[in-house]
Amino acid sequence: MVTDVVVIGGGPAGMSSALAASKTGAKVALVERDDVLGGILNQCIHNGFGLHFFHEELTGPEFAHRFRKMVEKDKNISVLTSTLVTKIEENAVHVMGKNGVQTINAKAVVLAMGCRERTAGNISLCGTRPAGIMTAGVAQKMVNIEGKMVGKDVVILGSGDIGLIMARRLTLEGAKVHAVFEINNTSSGLRRNIMQCLEDFDIPLQYNTTIFEVVGKDRVEGVFYGKVDEHFNPIESTRKFLKCDTVILSVGLVPEMYIAPDATICKKTGGAIVNEFYQTNLPWLFSCGNILHVHDLVDNVAIEAEQAGKFAGLFAQNALPPHGNVLGVEAGEGVSYVLPYSLFEGQGKVNFKLRLKEKVVRKTLVAKCGANVLGKKFILAGVPGQMMDFEIEKNGATGKIVVEVE
């Protein structure tokens, strides 16, 4: 197969970037390992999607369906489902699917493969490994897609959005969710999810708390849990036992970057380092969505992926806009990371995506190039779990831009 752009992953990032690449006139192959497009959205049957992109509150499957319809109508896009990308190289994407092993020749590749969840092994969870320990996304798939209940007495470790949503979902399905334990002093989940998924159902969220040990032989029988000190070490004097049959883990997501070992990775996000065009250090390789950095809202994924798809389409047709010298972007005081990691010198607006290092109240985000202030944004209240937008004007800046909290 020969095409201009291969987009790997048929979630919201993949579909949005495929559509944008097609709009530039490029021929696109959209490759998805699952048998249907939609990605993680297919199992997110709750609402809360699409408010920014479609100006409507949709469920995950509804949001995915709208994109799927647009992709199906687009004559420039060939969709390959039940097809796994096994290896990528310049000009060649190797896949395995219904027709066996195949190579797709393409001028540009967009990574849109999302994330995988961190497991008990990833966080070195102490204790035994009986049945009943699973990640929140797996529990969500079992309950929402396969119609299987995962347990009756549940403890959730980690207060990421998936864990919060599963606390509500399992409660609605008749389980007793005894507690959500969060090792940090703030949640990485959205405030609205804490209110709607925990507080509305009287599910306690205990900060600075973790599971010390899982107990059980064939099935989980309970957990020892307690407080941690500022270095996350267990405070043994606070150790208590809680009887439960299920432990759900919502302890972070890891971008699926194993497929692109030559791309330079950002230590903070685990995703590739990209420039203003969402282009990695390999000029033919672009990245967007959760594989680039973990997003809290799918709308932001779709908007970012449009950019990556557009520039991948233009690159494949040797039509990238003319651009000036590289302008570095650095995360300064109070900022964990800022994306894109570099711009091109020139004029125009740029929308940074960033996360804060810690909770802030009534502070100002500032982008500076030397003494020159390029943009400011007041933050009434911000937490590290929330992704922030920050629009600035490049205004002929040279050298390096630093984004920091003042």
Ligand SMILES: Cc1cc2nc3c(=O)[nH]c(=O)nc-3n(C[C@H](O)[C@H](O)[C@H](O)COP(=O)(O)OP(=O)(O)OC[C@H]3O[C@@H](n4cnc5c(N)ncnc54)[C@H](O)[C@@H]3O)c2cc1C
């Ligand atoms: C439980 C949960 C609840 C959420 N709730 C909300 C919410 O209420 N509101 C909101 O706006 N957002 C929510 N989000 C966030 C939003 O769903 C994600 O940010 C978004 O789905 C990420 O899109 P993506 O396309 O990058 O990744 P994904 O949706 O994960 O898609 C990646 C796709 O790539 C495919 N893939 C991976 N590797 C390969 C390979 N080698 N070959 C071929 N295909 C491959 C996967 O099968 C998958 O389909 C939620 C997310 C989760 C997990």
